[in-house]
Amino acid sequence: MGILDRFSLKGRVALVTGGGQGIGQAYALALAEAGADVAIVDLNPETAGTVAGEVQRFGRRSLAVVADVSDAAQVSEMVTRVVDGLGRLDIGVNNAGVRCWAAAEEMTPTEWDDLMAVNLKAVFLCCQAEARVMLAQGYGKIINTASMSAHIVNRPQKQVGYNTSKAGVVHLTRSLAAEWADRGVRVNSISPGYTETPLVASVAHLIPGWLKDVPLGRMGQVSDLQGAVVYLASQASDYVTGHDLVVDGGYTCW
Secondary structure, three states, rough: OOHHHHHOOOOOOEEEEOOOOOOOOOHHHHHOOOOOOEEEEEOOHHHHHHHHHHOOOOOEEEEEOOOOOHHHHHHHHHHHHHHHHHHOOOEEOOOOOOOOOOOOOOOOOOHHHHHHHHHHHHHHHHHHHHHHHHHHOOOOOEEEEEHHOOOOOOOOOOOOHHHHHHHHHHHHHHHHHHHHHOOOOOEEEEOOOOOOOOHHOOOOOHHHHOOOOOOOOOOOOOHHHHOOOOOOHHHHOOOOOOOOOEEEOOOHHH
């Protein structure tokens, strides 16, 4: 098999949480372009449906699933719907997340719990439900969205909870990778740096300061992450597990 053939996802079925916009949308379209059928999971049925339509324009099958990924019952139903609707599940991309900026001394227990529910607990629940399918079939790729914030402390914004949640995603990824390696399931994560998305548009005044710490001198684009997700989803990365692939323009070099 040639190297480009090993990157093909033809015949594979993927799901992407938080797939209705931004990084999740870019992931979904990259997987579809590489040959996969892709289910779009999001809280917003309109954006999920729109991206599902974009997947179909690549000639792939798709479906839109509305789910709160912090709820175990809804996560289980999400996976069941994907398997029933698309026939199998080979690739799980757990991308849904939220941001919370708060000084450590001011952050409330509710803010902490809400953040961890989506950014960490939900990732575990999705990995667990996806792996139950993949372990039974003896093969699967799970890809979690972490962040360069798992490795550094951002400035000037205060985000102790976010940083902690993303560090948890990286170690969760490693732990699951070790546990499931002998049964054919690879678990990896992607850690984006500062990336232009609708979420970042609301804090555009911070971008000039951030760019001073980016060796490549620019914000990331969602397209910069597409190669990473296709690689980790494909046979080309079959000997890679427990890895966090940082795509940050060099920010964490400092």
